[in-house]
Amino acid sequence: MNWLFGDNINTDLITPGRYNITTDPHELAKIAFIEHRPEFAKNVKQGDYIIGGNNFGCGSSRETAVTSLAACGIRAIIAKSFARIFYRNCMNQGMLVIVANTDKIEEQDVLELDFKKQEITNKTKKISTTATMPTLMLKLYKAGGIISYLQKNGLNSVKNLFE
Amino acid sequence: MIMDQTIAEKIFSKHVGRKVYAGEFVVANLDLVMAHDTTCAWAIAPFRKIAKKVWDKKKIFIPFDHAFPAPNVQMAKLQSEIRAFADEQGLSITVDGVCHQIMSERLINPGDLILGADSHSPTGGGLGAITVGVGSTDAAIAMATGKCWFKVPHTIRINVNGKLPKGVFSKDIILMIAKKFGPEGGNYRILEYGGDTIRSLSVPARLTITNMSAEMGVKAAIVEADDNTKKYLKENDREYAFDEKILHSDKNARYEKVMEFNVDSLVPLIARPPDIDRVSPVSEVEKQKIKVDQVFIGSCTNCRIEDLDIVYSMWQKHTLNPKTRTIITPASKKVYLQTMAKGYVEFFMKRGAIMLTPGCGPCLGRHGGVLYDNEVCVSTSNRNFTGRMGSAKAFIYLASPATAAASAITGYITDPRKYIK
Numbered sequence: 001m002n003w004l005f006g007d008n009i010n011t012d013l014i015t016p017g018r019y020n021i022t023t024d025p026h027e028l029a030k031i032a033f034i035e036h037r038p039e040f041a042k043n044v045k046q047g048d049y050i051i052g053g054n055n056f057g058c059g060s061s062r063e064t065a066v067t068s069l070a071a072c073g074i075r076a077i078i079a080k081s082f083a084r085i086f087y088r089n090c091m092n093q094g095m096l097v098i099v100a101n102t103d104k105i106e107e108q109d110v111l112e113l114d115f116k117k118q119e120i121t122n123k124t125k126k127i128s129t130t131a132t133m134p135t136l137m138l139k140l141y142k143a144g145g146i147i148s149y150l151q152k153n154g155l156n157s158v159k160n161l162f163e
Numbered sequence: 164m165i166m167d168q169t170i171a172e173k174i175f176s177k178h179v180g181r182k183v184y185a186g187e188f189v190v191a192n193l194d195l196v197m198a199h200d201t202t203c204a205w206a207i208a209p210f211r212k213i214a215k216k217v218w219d220k221k222k223i224f225i226p227f228d229h230a231f232p233a234p235n236v237q238m239a240k241l242q243s244e245i246r247a248f249a250d251e252q253g254l255s256i257t258v259d260g261v262c263h264q265i266m267s268e269r270l271i272n273p274g275d276l277i278l279g280a281d282s283h284s285p286t287g288g289g290l291g292a293i294t295v296g297v298g299s300t301d302a303a304i305a306m307a308t309g310k311c312w313f314k315v316p317h318t319i320r321i322n323v324n325g326k327l328p329k330g331v332f333s334k335d336i337i338l339m340i341a342k343k344f345g346p347e348g349g350n351y352r353i354l355e356y357g358g359d360t361i362r363s364l365s366v367p368a369r370l371t372i373t374n375m376s377a378e379m380g381v382k383a384a385i386v387e388a389d390d391n392t393k394k395y396l397k398e399n400d401r402e403y404a405f406d407e408k409i410l411h412s413d414k415n416a417r418y419e420k421v422m423e424f425n426v427d428s429l430v431p432l433i434a435r436p437p438d439i440d441r442v443s444p445v446s447e448v449e450k451q452k453i454k455v456d457q458v459f460i461g462s463c464t465n466c467r468i469e470d471l472d473i474v475y476s477m478w479q480k481h482t483l484n485p486k487t488r489t490i491i492t493p494a495s496k497k498v499y500l501q502t503m504a505k506g507y508v509e510f511f512m513k514r515g516a517i518m519l520t521p522g523c524g525p526c527l528g529r530h531g532g533v534l535y536d537n538e539v540c541v542s543t544s545n546r547n548f549t550g551r552m553g554s555a556k557a558f559i560y561l562a563s564p565a566t567a568a569a570s571a572i573t574g575y576i577t578d579p580r581k582y583i584k
Binding site for chain 1: 188190201202204205207208209212213214230235237238241244280281282284296297298299300301303304307308310312346347350351380382438527528529533546548549550551553555
């Protein structure tokens with residue numbers, strides 16, 4: 001299913017500071033949106049999508065916001081726009097992070113991503129929307145994150161990501 | 164073709180080894196990497212996967228500030244893990260206050276390119292450097308390689324002119340700008356501040372402006388270095404020669420846009436919860452008689468000695484409302500020692516204020532001044548998000564140290580001007 005959120009969803013809402021004191025991804029999964037949407041962590045399923053408005057992930061640099069959502073099984077975060085540190089943290093962890101108009105997406109809509117066409121197809125509503133999925137982000141998604149990418153290609157391979 | 168550059172493009176060029184301009188992807192050499200008592204903990208595992216030793220132990224800075232001394236077992240565990248990592252790598256850990264303040268006092272030089280695993284890293288731009296916030300994985304890679312990839316950002320130039328009226332401070336300037344920009348208005352950009360008003364501000368006052376620029380999503384914020392920067396470096400026992408002729412934006416540098424602000428008639432401002440652009444004049448909010456449970460004078464935004472000078476002068480002839488908890492957290496050990504030397508600590512404590520150890524403390528709700536349901540806090544920090552300082556049902560108002568000090572006197576949100584000579 002799709003978990004719908006509005007504008008300016010900050011990292012204090014995703015992993016609040018008081019709970020954000022562990023490096024264990026399974027523990028972090030339990031605190032995702034713990035106060036903002038308490039039912040989220042219990043009901044989220046592998047392959048679900050996060051749907052946001054503008055400036056998703058603003059606020060603190062805490063990478064646990066991404067670790068937590070990844071550990072919950074989130075397949076992709078789709079929003080109208082992202083705050084820069086969060087976007088970068090998603091890429092670094094190999095999370096699909098997609099810019100698109102999310103206005104028409106509803107909770108039960110079935111979504112399909114087309115990396116080549118740079119499109120999201122809403123199979124329920126039978127409409128397609130243009131989506132921004134840069135090569136750099138897709139490379140890191142396919143590599144399973146930047147650390148796996150560097151382990152495989154060497155520490156000097158960073159420049160290959162955008163050349 | 165050689166084109167004129169912004170100061171940001173110049174600093175990136177110096178660290179890439181060729182002339183670069185906004186929009187290019189580059190791998191740049193870093194002067195310093197910072198990760199603190201939480202972000203460093205999350206950097207250790209990724210670091211171990213790609214390296215055995217840090218690239219240069221003199222260029223890695225690990226402060227314990229977000230929750231120090233540890234308030235609970237979980238934080239103690241994270242700090243213990245970081246200590247073990249630091250020992251193994253031959254790194255020292257600093258426990259003298261908020262990371263951005265310590266870096267400004269001791270480490271950041273004009274023209275530097277610095278990475279910080281903390282979102283308020285743009286603070287250091289008040290010294291004429293590019294200081295960028297990242298997550299723990301980027302910090303781990305930087306600790307291993309001394310490098311980071313960037314898209315060289317576009318710059319928005321902000322000129323601030325005019326004379327600040329009595330009772331109005333740099334915090335009010337940045338709240339005025341935040342109101343205009345909103346929480347996303349500076350996303351991916353450099354905000355470059357100039358104009359007569361900015362030039363007249365001391366570095367500590369500039370740091371408030373660059374610090375809160377993070378709330379608009381910026382990659383970095385910068386004030387071109389000048390005589391005030393030299394004065395600040397000297398006051399902090401540092402010598403650094405920078406060439407003002409080079410370290411500024413060229414005449415025909417390409418800005419994404421140029422914005423003009425005037426402060427001649429600026430009034431004390433306050434950001435209402437839960438966003439930084441919900442900004443109103445304090446005098447208007449004062450009419451609502453909002454009872455204040457806690458006043459927090461602290462954080463990397465506003466608790467330098469210049470801020471405490473104002474608080475001290477305002478409280479000279481006034482007692483504090485006993486129903487309001489007033490917490491003062493000097494930004495660094497240096498500031499705390501200055502506060503003691505000036506006799507302020509005794510004065511503040513006799514007035515009923517609570518003095519806390521330098522650090523981030525109440526700002527992020529980890530310890531020392533956590534808020535309960537329906538409580539109201541006037542804070543000199545930078546974030547009024549829901550749940551930031553404790554209960555998701557608490558209310559955080561952001562304002563200058565003067566507005567915080569006035570509210571501590573009356574016990575409700577109060578315009579400071581009547582308490583300033």
